Amino acid sequence: xxxxxxxxxxxxxxxxxxxxxxxxxxxxxxxxxxxxxxxxxxxxxxxxxxxxxxxxxxxxxxxxxxxxxxxxxxxxxxxxxxxxxxxxxxxxxxxxxxxxxxxxxxxxxxxxxxxxxxxxxxxxxxxxxxxxxxxxxxxxxxxxxxxxxxxxxxxxxxxxxxxxxxxxxxxxxxxxxxxxxxxxxxxxxxxxxxxxxxxxxxxxxxxxxxxxxxxxxxxxxxxxxxxxxxxxxxxxxxxxxxxxx
Amino acid sequence: xxxxxxxxxxxxxxxxxxxxxxxxxxxxxxxxxxxxxxxxxxxxxxxxxxxxx
Numbered sequence: 072x073x074x075x076x077x078x079x080x081x082x083x084x085x086x087x088x089x090x091x092x093x094x095x096x097x098x099x100x101x102x103x104x105x106x107x108x109x110x111x112x113x114x115x116x117x118x119x120x121x122x123x124x125x126x127x128x129x130x131x132x133x134x135x136x137x138x139x140x141x142x143x144x145x146x147x148x149x150x151x152x153x154x155x156x157x158x159x160x161x162x163x164x165x166x167x168x169x170x171x172x173x174x175x176x177x178x179x180x181x182x183x184x185x186x187x188x189x190x191x192x193x194x195x196x197x198x199x200x201x202x203x204x205x206x207x208x209x210x211x212x213x214x215x216x217x218x219x220x221x222x223x224x225x226x227x228x229x230x231x232x233x234x235x236x237x238x239x240x241x242x243x244x245x246x247x248x249x250x251x252x253x254x255x256x257x258x259x260x261x262x263x264x265x266x267x268x269x270x271x272x273x274x275x276x277x278x279x280x281x282x283x284x285x286x287x288x289x290x291x292x293x294x295x296x297x298x299x300x301x302x303x304x305x306x307x308x309x310x311x312x313x314x315x316x
Numbered sequence: 317x318x319x320x321x322x323x324x325x326x327x328x329x330x331x332x333x334x335x336x337x338x339x340x341x342x343x344x345x346x347x348x349x350x351x352x353x354x355x356x357x358x359x360x361x362x363x364x365x366x367x368x369x
Contacts, residue, residue: 108336112322117326122326122327122328123325123326123327123328123332124325124326124328124331124332126325126332127331127332127335127336130335130336130339131335134339169346170346173342173346176342177338177339177342180335180338180339181335181338181339184331184332184334184335185331185335187331188328188331285343289346289347289350292350292351292354293350293353295354296350296353296354296357299357299358299361300357300360300361303360303361303364304364308361309361309365309368313358314358314361314362314365315365
């Protein structure tokens, strides 16, 4: 069976496809948040060391994972746009950036609210926290650099360069708890397994999937607006049912 | 476990609910923004189409 993958790299075809896909990500995201948090708050036991405050983990860890992965995906799309000059990849990078920044913010915010009762401080200049803050600033840099250049293709290229160079920060965040002696605790889930209670693992895994689905639904909605904006002078946009209405 | 105990969160209620409250508030704001952006963009494209005709 021959599938023409390039068909969907055209903004005109992807616009329709994205529109059909959005509900399939948005609805399961909402359902999984409810299930995940139900398990996290009503099934998972109280932590032996951290008491009830540990329950912040069910949003803190997924948000942190998303903030890093979304950055790499954004940089990947930006690089594709830079190398192959594909318009849609650059539009995807632009659509992902605000959601990535939002997850980086949630990671820092929930971390501060977790740090205060556990460490006695909202913030410390620890390697993990500092590199995550830099990640948030990289997202801001990408967004504002892109917004500051009028010609969208030039904006794509300049912002792509920043995204690609900045991606070196992601492994620094990930390995910071190993490389340096940080106040931030080490990874709970390691490649070699985990010491976590099974209900805690389930809750965290389910909220992680929910965050992914949420991020995809929001990014697809945003990219559709970006496609319309950038292709507004084309015939296919003028012929769309929602434009004619 | 009763509800008062649930919201008290072993004395950590402010931190736990502060974390989840802001997270879902931020999600709600982002959803409102992308939907607003969609409406505005469609409106602009429609106006452009009408002007071109």
